[in-house]
Amino acid sequence: MTSTPLLDASGVAKNYGAVAALRNASLSVLPGEVHALMGANGAGKSTLVKILTGAVPASAGRILIRGEARDVRSPAAARRAGLLPVYQEPSLIPDLDVLSNLRLTGTPVEPFRAWVRELGIPDLDIRDTARDIPLAVLRVLDLARALAVEPDVLLLDEMTAALPANLAEKVLEVVRRQGDSGRAVIFISHRFVEISALCDRATVLRDGETVGVVDIVPGVEEKIVELMLGARIVKTHVAARGANQAAATAASRPRLGVRNLRFGTKLNDVSFDLADGEVAGVVALEGQGQDELFAALAGSIRPSAGAIEVDGQPVKFTHPIDAIRAGLAYVPGDRAEALAMQRSVRENIALPFSAALRNWGPINMRRERAKVVSAIERLRIDTRAQGEVQRLSGGNQQKVTIARWIAADARTILCFDPTRGIDVGTKQEIYKLLRELAGNGKSVLFYTSELEEVQRVCDRVIVIFGGRVVDIFPVEEADEPALMRAAYGLPRGAKADIGILADPHSSSPETSDSPGTTP
Amino acid sequence: MSTTAIQSVPLGRRLKRFMADRPLIPLIILLVILVVILQILRPGIVNERWIANTIKFAIPLAILAGCQTMTMLTGGIDLSVGTVATMSAFIMATQVVNQDPAVAFLLAMMPAVLIGLVNGIGVGVFRVHPLIMTLGTSLIGTGCLQVYQRTVIASGAKIPDFLAWLGTGLTYGVPNALLLFVPLAALIVFTLSRTGFGRLLYAVGDNEHATRLSGVRYWQVISALYVISSVLAGITGLLYIGLIKAPSLSLAEPLVLPSVAAAVIGGTSIFGGRGGYTGTIIGALILTVLTTLLTILQMPEGARRILFGLIVLFVTAAYLRIVEER
Structure with missing residues (x-):
């Protein structure tokens, strides 16, 4: 030209x-x-x-x-x-x-x-x-x-x-x-x-x-995915985690079941299970419905259709307190959303303790202190500036939002991109903490925008595209290229010559042939 | 005592840091300075009687300022306290003529609870701005009181002896009103610092969304808060009528804006999440002493008000500068 x-x-x-x-x-x-x-x-x-x-x-x-x-x-x-x-x-x-x-x-x-x-x-x-x-x-x-x-x-x-x-x-x-x-x-x-x-x-x-x-040209999407990933195209393989076994045995009655969840145009059909002792990753591009999924599980919004089951029982959440009572704790991606910035670390961690009407009375300061201190120690929060949370570093603030639910002993933690914008050391600590939680029989749903985190932390990966679950990977197959492809709605195992461009259904933008979930 | 401790450290940053960590100290210094000025202008005025009098007049203001402190912690304000106090005082004084004092007391507290509940539901459930909501209920309350006044015009009014004793009486030179105020103030301070409800007031004012995610139901906190605020205002009305001894339809109205000023001078942020009641009490004392000071200056009413407003603005600005220095 x-x-x-x-x-x-x-x-x-x-x-x-x-x-x-x-x-x-x-x-x-x-x-x-x-x-x-x-x-x-x-x-x-x-x-x-x-x-x-x-x-x-x-x-x-x-x-x-x-x-x-x-x-x-x-x-x-x-x-x-x-x-x-x-x-x-x-x-x-x-x-x-x-x-x-x-x-x-x-x-x-x-x-x-x-x-x-x-x-x-x-x-x-x-x-x-x-x-x-x-x-x-x-x-x-x-x-x-x-x-x-x-x-x-x-x-x-x-x-x-x-x-x-x-x-x-x-x-x-x-x-x-x-x-x-x-x-x-x-x-x-x-x-x-x-x-x-x-x-x-x-x-x-x-x-x-x-x-x-x-x-x-037909087949170019493989090339594009390669370009987007760059050097990270190298396939990594990790062994299946021990927790997978635990998850498999507990699968008969999952901790959390999501059935055909819908919300407006954002969530079209999402179903998956989360077992005790499991970290399930959620991978999606921006705005594919993951925000709405987490908000629905946290009780912040009411899904327009579908069901959420906790321990096999169907639940309806009208306020976050309902989700918290069912043992689901939500850690939002934006720390400013979860913290009272002018208050102390202690008050922020203890906030859920006072939420219910019956806990409005005098606080047992010694018991509260014990719980808060143990959570602070577990997450190794730097408490030098604990008088006001706004004086803490971003990583420490993020730890406070998680410590809150450790102190409250929540059974299931919904973590929405908890490592966004924090330093590498704190990231490692958060990965370790999430694994520890799973080791103690808790379950974690973990949305991340950084694909490399998936294999470090998760047992399984749920990929969402256009408000639908398009694939569920076991961790050993969830290398970055595979996740990236899946996140763009490309079917798993697609070769360059039979990419979606050659797909006869490609005229419909809704096409998201999910090649079935993991066996 | 504390002043000598400050003078021994070098001035400048360390002084500011010290003040920022203990926000009460600059307030107490200001109060002492005002009293000293008063003593210089009128040597001998500061005596036992003057102190008792100042405390008597500061207490109703301090309780109403407590209402403002608590509502301001959540980012709200309660402008209906004046009307509520006036209503309870007026109803008490007129009902006690024909009724048993206990019944009159219950009748007097009824509008307080009702207005508080309406405020709480309006702000907490329907999300009306607190300024508008409490201003509205305040106007409605005033209107109701005028209607009520016509029905009791024949029977007259009297001040129950107990309230007069509580409002103006002294025991060994100590105002009896302290019998009411000290436990009340202790309760408010305790509630704000050591109860779940108090924690929630701060947290709601700081970040409402965060409290929601932690499972707090906003409307419950706000409804309880405005009912408590109104009940406190009602009690203040009873105390105030014992002090003023002349029931009128605008008895406590002049206290409304000073009560807001006292809370602000005391370091409570009108944006919520920051402040406390001890500062507010000293704020109320400062305003009361300031009023006395301006009264003895023998200047025209208008000039006095201008000066009062300027001093309040100046003090608040200076105080915030000192306390928020990092």
Whole structure:
């Protein structure tokens, strides 16, 4: 291809303090193409998108638009340069009606209406307040608003997430046609089926660097997974853990049973068991329903269908206290969500003790102290700054959120990405602790965004994609490439030549052939 | 005593650190300074009688400020305390004419419990902002009291002897009101530091979501809190009518905003999660002494108020600077 790229970014870097979110990213988009931007969690996709759309300034790098160097300093400047993003979060102002929202951005109304009809929503009243419009429709309106100003480069971030199948199909059709008219689309998606059906080329990011640009041809997804993993492609094998035996014998009556759980569009059908003495890993890309799964198990949200069983008995949780009474303790990924930051370590650990009405009376300080101290010692929390939890380091804060449930002696711990953003030493301690808990007959459900953690900690891995359990691995098969493939919804053991691109069902974005669970 | 200890260490950072660790000390120093100024302006005014009087007037303010402290710890506020105190005082004074004192007491406490419950349910269940909720119930309460006043206008009012004794009496020069206040204050301090309920007040104000994840039902805590706050306000009303001895429809209203100020001066954060009752008690004493000080300055009412407001702002800002220095 000889034509000048519409957008050509090279050597883009971005540092947040000492942390490099992007090191050396490049992206070149030709006229008329739909270009996929891919990368595992934390590879730098969102940072690159923010830089391209002027939301954050780059620390280094060169961005050419139609061959001219442009300094895109604000979203408005990006818009003038012909670059328009549609983000995952709806961007209409909820308290204004659609028409006022259009005026706010100077979007012409008639083209907008035409696009809305084109995208499969024939009966939109543009006088409706944005707040009253369902989420899926709002995302389509965002897209229509972007299309109406005819941008040269349209940037779509997980556009089809949260869309019902009929709308998603229309959206993909429109995106594909966008390429025909000489414009370009940058398409960010976790779904290989969409990418294979839609895109011409893909740029793959890993650890803040562009590691490859590939043409989308049948079988390329193996290559993409390889690029995303990099050196980590080496297959590792670990022996099955002893706990597997325990799990197998206890399988007749699992500690926790999840049956066909559904929640809105986020959780479509999730079933699995968790046995006593087991650490079960959950692996999923961002936003595949894992948040909702944990929230439902913690009693924070009520599932719309399906059942949760504890020790074989069906349970209904209306408040987290119900889950806690059933012995399920939830450790959220965001520490700020679980801690009273101005209070002491002791009060934070002892918080669940006072929760029930009957425990509102005088506190037995000596007994509380004994329990808290033993939990602090077990997790080796650094208590030099124990007066206020906010003065502790991130790792120590995370330990406090876990210590709380050790002190409360919870039987099942639901850990949501407990090692996010903490130091390596503390990570090791947390791995060890989770194994110890399992050794003591407790059970742990462990979501992690770092695939390498799975083989260190888990007995079994549950892979979720698009709100469904797509695979359950025994730990000895759960090496990073296998998990990465499964997390992208690719069937296990797929060879390069019979990848999903060759699959006859690939036209449906919902395809997630689960090749059965482990025997 | 503690002042000499401070002077012996070098000034600067260590002093600030010391104050930050013991937030009561700067408050006590301020109180002493105010008393000294008073003594300089009017030599001889600070005597046993003056102290007893100051304490008598500070106690109702301190109890109402206790209501504010507890509600502010959860990030709330209770503006209905003035109305509740007035209602219980007014009902007590009018019902005791024809009723047994015990019955009159129960009748007097009824609106307190009721308003507290409505506040608690409004804030805890329906999530109305506490400022709006308590302001609303306060207005409703005032309206009800005006209606009630017409029905009792004929029978007149009297102050029960016991309340007068409690409100104004002295035993060996010590105000009798301390008999009520000391156990009450001890109970509040104990509740805040050593009971599950007290812990929850701090935790809810600091991070409500975290308490929910720990199994705390927000509405239970908030409902109990506002009922307790209202009952305390009702008791204050009875004490206050024994002190003022003139029932009126706006008896305790002037105490509402000073009670908020006392809690804030005492170091309780209006954003929740931080503070305590001992600081509030000293805050109430500071405000009472300040009022006396401004009264003897013989300046016009308007100027006095302006000065009062400025001093409250200045003291609070200075205090927060000292205590939050890290």
